[in-house]
Amino acid sequence: MKKLIILVLLISLSCKKNVEDKVNGVSFVSSGDEVAQIHVNPVLDIHANYAAIMPFGFIPEADSSELLFNSERQWFGETRVGAKQYIEMLHKNGVHTMMKPQIWIRRGEFTGNLTMQSEAEWEKLEDSYSKFILLYAELAQETNTEILCIGTELASFVKNRPEYWNRLIAEVRKVYKGKITYAANWDEYAKTPFWDKLDYIGVNAYFPICERQNPTMQTMREGWQPWKTKLKELALEVKKPxxxxxxxxxxxxxTGKKPWLVDRNEEKVNLQAQADATQVLFEEFWDEEWFAGGFVWKWFMHHDKVGGLADNRFTPQNKPAESVIRKQYAKVKKYSL
Structure with a gap:
């Protein structure tokens, strides 16, 4: 009888879904400085359990195959040495990390339009990009970084060179044993062809949800529904969180009309709209089993010098939205798929 009970328990456990903590993350912006404890304390204060570390590679123009990275001319946090120091300091404080190497095109041109004009130029870009990603894949393995993001908002690159991305994923798997994702733009993710080869479906969630100047929470909830339905359908179809x-x-x-805008407009500051939109997103997604969590955009090292009540930019720091995030991240949430 005792053996039978043990056997039943083992079968029951083996049938349970894999259950993990939600990713309660911040996008930790690179700086010219090393990270010190004073910079990590605000991350701990909002109960974040993950931080995305973002070393950069630079491209002169949207049709250029020249990718410059890990250079002495870059800020400390944009380099391999800086990324390693950031990760080690965050890990020391119990904060998990996602390595998220990103491209910056001169004048801030949209990376989704990065397109080469010839096969030779594509191959040159691919060679350079592979070196960029593999450099940080090796660092992610060295530092036991939990997640690696192999690209951010590169729609044209992905569309035009699908076979390259399959090869890149295979090469990354050889050197990095953690979980892998790709950060697809909100209007790109449904066409991304390699989700089945990754561990997460990664989406930069700047979905338009409301065109009102001063949106209500109910209006924003309604605006999320068609997008949420499609996101859930894809997660269940691919069987990836x-x-x-x-x-x-x-x-x-x-704030909900074109959430992707990064311009310097002088639109009137609306702190409540940001807080409400953030709350609605949490309410719509954080209790869903197919949803793994996310990284708020964006979080700066020098907490006491950024954001504030007169700022109309993305950071929630020193604004009501920071309190919304703190309250949500303090909760214990799980996901399973």
């Missing part, structure tokens, strides 16, 4: 590799809103009027 959905991860918001970036999410967030600007603290301004019309």
């Amino acid at each position: 959905m991860l918001f590799t970036e999410f967030g809103y600007r603290s301004m009027d019309y």
Whole structure:
């Protein structure tokens, strides 16, 4: 009888879904400085359990195959040495990390439009990009980084060179044994062809949810429904958890109309709209089993010098939205798929 009971328990355990903590993350912006404890304390204060570390590679123009990275001319946090120091300091404080190497095109041109004009130029870009990603894949393995993001908002690159991305994923798997994702833009994720080869469906969740100047929470909830349905359908179809590799809103009027805007507009500061939009996103997604969590955009090292009540930018720091995040991240949430 005792053996039978043990056997039943083992079978029961083997049938249970894999259950993990939600990713309660921040996008930790690179700086020219090393990370010190004073910079990590605000991350701990909002109960974040993950931080995305973002070393950068630079491209002169949207049709250029020249990718410059890990250079002495870059800020400390944008390099391999800096990324390692950031990760080690965060890990020391019990904060998990996602390595998220990103491209910056001169003048801030949209990376989704990165397109080469010839086969030779594509191959040159691919060679350079592989070196960029593999450099940080090796660092992610060395530092026991929990998640690696192999690209961010590269729609044209992905569309035009699908075979390359399959090869890149295979090469990354050889050197990095953690979980892998890709950060697809909100209007790109449904066309991304390699989700079945990754561990998370990564989405930068800047979905338009409301065109009102001063949106109500109910209006924003309604605006989320068609997007949420499609996100859930994809997660269940591919059998991969959905991860918001970036999410967030600007603290301004019309915050839900075009949440991806990074311009320097002087739109009126609207702190409540940012807080409400963030709360609605949490309410819509954080209790879903197919949803793994996400990384708020964006979080700066020098907490006491950023954000504030007169700022209409993305950061929630020193704004009501920070309290919304703190309250949500303090909860114990799980996901399973």
